[in-house]
Amino acid sequence: MAEPTTRRRKPDAQLHPRITELSDSEDLPSGDDISQTKPARTRAKIDDEDRTTTGSILVDILRVITFLFLASSSLSYLISGGESFFWGMTNPPNYLKATWWKSKFSGPLYLTPAELSQYDGTDPTKPIYLAINGSIYDVSSNARTYGPGGSYHWFAGCDASRAYVTGCFAEDRTPDMRGVEEMYLPIDDPKIDKFWTKEEFEAMREKELQEALKKVHDGLDHWVKFFKNSKKYAFVGYVKRPKGWPGTEPRRKLCSEAAKGRKRREIPKEGDGK
Known part of the structure; x- marks a missing residue:
């Protein structure tokens, strides 16, 4: 009996034409070569x-x-x-200063004269404050002027309102304005004053007093507005005064520098109402 022969199945050219072609004409690419085609x-x-x-x-x-x-x-x-x-x-606007923003959110400070004196510029860790008419301002941005050795250091650490009018920086470092109007009043002289009747003289003196008081007010108000409207100096707070002030302190005499400007009245001429 003849042995059965084993048939070899030929590749299905219709199902795998490319595989048949490659098997006959060229080697199939390896796994590494396939991985480096389109994905690579x-x-x-x-x-x-x-x-x-x-x-x-x-x-x-x-x-x-x-x-x-x-x-x-x-x-x-x-x-x-x-x-x-x-x-x-050198002088940044207020809204760029930390102290300005601090005052806006924390409210104004209230310092006694003794507490205010600690901010005169001698302590470099503290700002420089000055007060005028009871209001406190931070003048640290102009330390050359208001700090130690500065031309206006007299005003630092205190309310020296009186000195702003009289010009006596060393003597009048106080807010007490009583008697300042005398610097604008004429000096009484009996030899000259006799040319007016008693009624005329009293009316004239009252007029002179009112004019003098206005000059004091205007002189101080000029500096009050200067600091209030300044873009360099920020408002800080207020000075606390003891009850009954300024009556609790002795009345000051007019400083010699301010007294020098006082003059005697002039003898009235004909046609001046006399």
């Missing part, structure tokens, strides 16, 4: 896109930083009036 190109494209994206982000960040720098410099130049591009202003 995709990864390379992604890497390029990542590098492009990273570069764009860095450029955008640089643009933002440049814009902020230029904006800050321009704003500093405008606010400082051309003084600085980098916020190095």
Whole structure:
């Protein structure tokens, strides 16, 4: 009996034409070669896109930083009036001062004269305060003038309202204005004053007193408005006075410098109502 023969099944060319073709004419690519075809190109494209994206982000960040720098410099130049591009202003506006914002949120301070004296500039850790007509202002931005050795250091750490009118900085470091009007009153002289009747003289003296009081008021008010409207000096608070002040203190004499400006009345001429 003849042995059965084993048939070899030929590749189905219709189902796998490419495999048949490769088996006859060329080697099939290995696993590594297959993995480096389309997926490899995709990864390379992604890497390029990542590098492009990273570069764009860095450029955008640089643009933002440049814009902020230029904006800050321009704003500093405008606010400082051309003084600085980098916020190095000698006298920054109040809204750029920490003490100004602190006073807005914490409310005004109330300091006794003794407490106020601690802010005269001798302690570098404390601001420089001065008061006028009971209101306290921070003058630290002008330490050269109001600090130790400054021309107006007399006003620091106290309410020297009287000195603003009399000009006696050393003697009149006080807010007591009693008697200041005398600097604007003429000196009484019996030899000259006899040319008026008693009634005329009393009316004239009353008029002179009212005019003198107005000059004192206007002189002090000038400086009160100066500090109140100043963009350099921030309002801080008020000075606390003891009950009954200023009657609790002796009345001051007019300082010699202010007294020098007083003059005698002039003898009335004909046609002056006499």
